[in-house]
Amino acid sequence: MKNHARSQKSEVRGQKSESVLYHLSSVVCFLSSVLFAAMTLYPQLTFAEDRQTDLTEAMKQSIVYLETSFYGYEQSQPWRHKNLSENWACACAVGEYELLTTAWNVANLAFVKALRYGQNEFISAKIKVIDYECNLCLIELDPNALSEPLKPLIFSEDYQKGAEVDFYWLSSDNHLYNGRGYLDRATVQKTNTSYEKRLHYIVANTSHHTGAGQVYCVGSPSNAGSRSKPAVGGPIGIACWANENKEAGLIPAETINRFLAAVSDNKSGFIEDEASLSLSKLEAGSPSLEFPGRASIPASTTLNVRLTKYEGFGSVGCTTSELLDPAMRSFLKMPTTLKNGAYVTDVYNLGTASGVLKKADVILAIDAKPLNSYGQFMHPKYEWLDFNYLITSKPVGQTVLFELWRDGKKIHLGAEVKSFKASEMLVPYHEYDQQPEYIITGGFILQKLTREYLARWGDDWTGKVTPHLYHYYRDFAFKPTSVRNNIVILSYVLPAEINLGYSDLRQIVVKKFNGMTIRNIADILTAQKLNPESSYDVIEFEMDNPVVVIPREQLPAADMFISKRYGIQKLLNIN
Secondary structure, eight states: OHHHHHHHHHHHHHHHHHHHHHHHHHHHHHHHHHHHHHHHHHHHHHHHHHHHHHHHHHHTTTEEEEEEEEOOBOSSSTTSBOOOEEEEEEEEEEETTEEEEOGGGGTTEEEEEEEETTOOSOEEEEEEEEETTTTEEEEEEOGGGOSSOOOOOOOOOOOOTTOEEEEEEEOTTSOEEEEEEEEEEEEEEEOTTSSOEEEEEEEESOSSOOOSSOEEEESOOOSOBOSSSBOSSEEEEEEEEEOTTSOEEEEEHHHHHHHHHHHHHTBOTTOTTGGGOOOOOOOTTOSEEOOTTSOOEETTOOOOOOBOOOOOBOOBOEEEEOOOOHHHHHHTTOOTTOOOOEEEEEEOSSSBTTTTOOTTOEEEEETTEEOOTTSEEEETTTEEEETHHHHHTSBTTOEEEEEEEETTEEEEEEEEOOOOOGGGSSSOSOOTTSOOOEEEETTEEEEEOOHHHHGGGOTTGGGTSOHHHHHHHHHHTTOOOSSOSOOEEEEEEOOOGGGTTOTTOOSEEEEEETTEEOSSTTHHHHHTTSOTTOSEEEEEESTTOOOEEEEGGGHHHHHHHHHHHTTOSOSEEOO
């Protein structure tokens, strides 16, 4: 029995030894695998670290920190400034003494100064050109305040969908930071400064919240190449917005390069007979500027100049909707074999093709690029894009060709590429950098209707504003006429003895003043001088609102009282 028990113990010990040896061999194999993987990955990790170091070093003399101060006006009290506010933004060098940032970063700007890497003193700066529709701004630095010129970046138009991207910005404490994401897609969408739809790159899974002009790069940033032939890799755009889903929107390289080329096209301040000299039109990306009787000048040359008129790029003069319903296509007498095309729902009085297109047209193609039923075309690089791109990417003055279905047949029409300013709209989309227009007479606050005025109702303002005012914005904003190019409203009434009984009137549209039909707010000044024999100013409104009668004899004293009581230094502002 004892021998049997001893034999069992020996067997157990043997099994334990084998188990230990097995586990030891497993551990050794695991460690060997880890070691091998580390040795395999080490060169790649080292390369990535070196690449990141190279990227950061290359950006140090090209990325700039901006400190901005901006102001604004109270829409409900247009005579009153908002408190001066401070903010920061990122900019990048596109010339030895020129910076590029977003227009949003410098909207309503009061003051801007720049800080470059390795220099403790701020540098004075000024806006040179700003385009709110492109959402881009060119800033000029004081050359005497820089220890050495900046190194301009050349933006690459090489689009690598799915590529890993790095982005960079300089902080106020002079540290250069970076983050990462990947290039997800290209799309055409509304800019955050305008009514325009422009091309954007969308970067996903960003490591930091961007949107203040940070520079995004694919591969190594390079100073090689030129505006006419950008390098492959390098900077691909600047950040203009970000959301909570770790996405960032970029103004892409091609938009930036077109903007810079258009600005360069208008550099002419060094020519004595500037007013009589016509600059030759340049193709976007032309490597030089041509002046009659003078040597050509490289577009990248930094010149001490002032700019002539910057005309920008095309604006779309219509709205469209998808055309999927077979019954609608049949109603339009379209053959069953014709399955493409977008339906024109409205035509503006402003913008490209506003005088060419008609409501109920079907846009089949633009510049020989067929549109699908959603109004999209196949771009060779970006895939499906909204047709707006075909117009907004063209400089003003060029021609765009439309293939249309109209009145049961195909037709071909050409249109000049046009742009327009927000101030030309019946209801301006924005009024950056200027005080709202208003006139106060007898406590009645007469104002020009703008989108910014309506937006003071906050989030979801479209459902909160007076329906009649929203109707003008929604249906007629892009339709000014010679009969009416502004909507003038009575915003509200400042209580005073001269306006007793009218205090409940607010947000109603002025129709006539002293019998004169009001086309714009400046007409009020003319109308006040009419009917000098009358003892009253008479204001009539739309929608059968009560007529206002103001005793002229009491006006001077009443206006003086209102100015003093409500702290209003200026009773009118007409731009």
